[in-house]
Amino acid sequence: MRIDAALAHRLLRDQFPQWADLPIVEPEVQGIDNRTFRVGADVSIRLPSAEGYVPQVEKEQTWLPILAPQLSLPIARPLAMGSATEYYPWPWSVRAWIDGAVASVGSILDMAGFARDLAEFLGELQRIDPVGGPVAGPHSFFRGGDLAVYDEEARAAIATLGDRIDGRAALVTWEAARSAAGNTKPVWVHGDIAPGNLIVRDGRLAAVIDFGTSAIGDPACDLVIAWTFFSGPSRDAFRESMAGDDDLWARARGWALWKALIVFAADPLDDSAHRVIRDVTAET
Numbered sequence: 001m002r003i004d005a006a007l008a009h010r011l012l013r014d015q016f017p018q019w020a021d022l023p024i025v026e027p028e029v030q031g032i033d034n035r036t037f038r039v040g041a042d043v044s045i046r047l048p049s050a051e052g053y054v055p056q057v058e059k060e061q062t063w064l065p066i067l068a069p070q071l072s073l074p075i076a077r078p079l080a081m082g083s084a085t086e087y088y089p090w091p092w093s094v095r096a097w098i099d100g101a102v103a104s105v106g107s108i109l110d111m112a113g114f115a116r117d118l119a120e121f122l123g124e125l126q127r128i129d130p131v132g133g134p135v136a137g138p139h140s141f142f143r144g145g146d147l148a149v150y151d152e153e154a155r156a157a158i159a160t161l162g163d164r165i166d167g168r169a170a171l172v173t174w175e176a177a178r179s180a181a182g183n184t185k186p187v188w189v190h191g192d193i194a195p196g197n198l199i200v201r202d203g204r205l206a207a208v209i210d211f212g213t214s215a216i217g218d219p220a221c222d223l224v225i226a227w228t229f230f231s232g233p234s235r236d237a238f239r240e241s242m243a244g245d246d247d248l249w250a251r252a253r254g255w256a257l258w259k260a261l262i263v264f265a266a267d268p269l270d271d272s273a274h275r276v277i278r279d280v281t282a283e284t
Contacts, residue, residue: 118238161261
């Protein structure tokens with residue numbers, strides 16, 4: 001389906017005309033699960049890109065207003081929920097726009113400080129009462145759930161990659177993650193802590209967006225950024241600030257390894273995925 005500014009304008013015109021006359025701009029960086037467009041200075045429209053992402057719309061509409069007052073950093077603020085039409089088949093969201101740039105090494109003044117700030121945010125999220133929240137499952141793509149869901153996929157990727165990676169080390173890391181006791185109490189997890197969902201202003205962490213894969217479950221999935229973005233002192237700062245026992249970090253390595261394996265198997269030129277595989281397996 002072609003999801004562009006013209007579609008966004010048509011949806012606003014038909015359902016929320018109060019925003020239909022504002023200019024619509026596509027951000028430089030787009031997501032995969034959803035397409036987002038800035039509407040005027042203060043509003044955005046967010047459209048699922050496929051049916052599998054549709055359950056995230058109502059979840060975020062319901063839970064973001066509950067989570068926001070309990071967090072020290074801004075998160076997305078829903079303004080309205082649009083309905084399906086004959087030309088766009090799924091519900092969608094109108095939200096307040098959060099200004100800033102997505103996280104990158106070049107946009108952050110102090111990587112170790114950024115890592116500590118992110119750890120503080122995740123700690124706040126984990127301390128929010130989980131009662132009644134959405135238990136990890138298909139709506140979160142099992143983020144916060146059991147790694148067993150991706151066991152077959154991870155092993156197939158290891159086999160596919162052959163001698164492009166240290167397959168034995170990858171299997172040892174994966175099996176250690178799978179056998180690590182999940183004795184952490186279920187908490188709120190974001191589910192996709194990645195640079196594209198971390199907003200930077202003036203060189204510091206300013207907001208966290210995209211709670212589409214949020215759930216109640218195991219927080220190990222939120223720690224993968226230790227290998228996918230941080231390194232050296234910033235990785236150490238994040239790990240020290242997040243704490244957690246050895247089993248939690250073993251499961252986190254499993255989440256990082258699974259994603260890196262399937263990405264590298266799909267694109268053998270992806271050096272970042274290859275680096276994550278090397279770094280994660282070197283720690284086991």
